[in-house]
Amino acid sequence: MIRLFEGAALAEAYALSRPHTPAKIAEISMAYINKRSQPAANGKYKLMVDIGCGSGQSTEIFGKYFDKILGIDPSSEQILAARKQTKQQNIVFQEGTGENIPIESETVDLVACGQSAHWFNFAKFFKECNRVLKPDGCLVIHGYDLPKIYPIRPSDSTCRKDQAATAQRLIRSMYDTCTFHPRRKHIDNHYSQIYDFIKSTHKTRNDSVKIKKQGNLRDFVQYITTWSGYRSYMTTKQEELSELHGKNNVTDTMIADVDILAKFVKKIQAEWKIEDFELQSIPLDIIFDCFVILSERPLPDSVE
Template sequence: MNKRAFRLFEAEHISNVYARSRPTYNQEIAQHILECIQTKAKDGKHELMIEVGCGSGQATDVLAPYFHNVHATDISESQITQAKAFNKFNHINYQVGCAEEINACSASADLLVAAEAIHWFDLEKFFAEARRVLKPGGCLALIVYVHPKLTPNTSTGPQRQLTKRLTDVMKQMLYDNHSIKLVATFREMLNGYPKIFEAIPAKQKRRKIFHRIYDHWKIKDIKDFVNSMILQKNNLNTKHTDGLLQRETQNEYANEISGLVDNMNEILKIGGISPDCVISFEADFEMTVVTASEFL
């Protein structure tokens, strides 16, 4: 991974919260990917899927039933530990690894997938690996969720107030030009990878948008997630960042995170709301698919 891909999720508590709170993927997405794979299936399943930047395995779980073997990697050992803990299948091999050096034979994969991850990769090296590991007729699938927003589940004043203020802070973190240096990366992700889409060295690239609403953001889970950001800040200020991000940017990011955490914790003190109160998270999933034969 490039220097932007620092280990945000290395702490066990952060990875645990990540595993519980990240949006999951639906069968519609899985079926669209399967329709794009041009290799032959055996006994109703394709042979090998490789996932890079797998996190704690949200996309892996949805796609695994359609393959005989699954090889899923993430640069974070803590994320891989979480993925193994939540693993429901005996044919998934979770390992620490990076997208630019995939531990797989050439022309071996029916599917190479990156869900909410390619914005951290060295694109030139990753696309070279995609060409190498995909079988003729194999498929690269890139998934990202775009235009997220929070919606109150009731019309009560406190919840609506809380949702609006959390949304404002989320927008500040993700879109504010004067915020963290990584804002360009987040903007690229939440706008559906426009620059990355153009950078894919392929004759033909296909995009499809899926819509889904998530309703599992309880107030207590949001608090947990916000407090985990403090651990991210602490991680960035220790020697354990392994030089994956320049020290100057580490410190600026840590300072920004600290301010946003304080802001969000103050917002979450609004009275009259149960910790089990649910706020809906709404987003569109956007997927880009490229078959092996289309790579230049």
């Protein structure tokens, strides 16, 4: 299993800065499941499982549609953070994996995975879905791509557009320098290969949902620190960074030569022509494009 999401500090950063799945994705999923089965007399379905739930960002939006939701994740720290964050009584969290779902056979109405399915062994995961899903149960796999940032000031729309385009170029360049796991390609292609694996004629996808967050440049910087590719890249730079921190008169430029995130901030500062700013005083719209794949049972037992 690929383990890139361990550690209490990361779980905390995740809880603080990863975007939450928009309610629209639950609505799209419930519209799909409603065409195949009916909820119980209380208007709710019995059981959903959110696989790779992290610190619970993708779980809560489903709370009102199910009697019970189980969020599972292999990282014990993410599970602790999810328990801390989540207020709804019908949502519980437990350690587990997509390849070995800790649930009885044919009991689940909906298996959901938010920004996590690309980490699974697909054949084993689909096999587990076939086991745990009720015969009319469904699978929703959703994710989001690299964000775009738009400065809220200035209000002049041409200037805002130009600044957003510059930021996009800089984000892309930072992303390309990061060392992401090869499976990240599934996010780059909006899960199109995973969609092709699924053979059901009733499968469908929706690429219209966006996550819109208002925040500031500090929030954005904190979000980048949760990128697995940024963290992997920076582990190769630890020695250089500690050497720098042991020296006197270290400048921002010297740090930016080592840390690609510091470099990104410096470049944005120069390109957006903002001097001496505090990161939290630069308000931003942060926008992510989402993609959603839906299927009914059975899922394929091989993925060639």
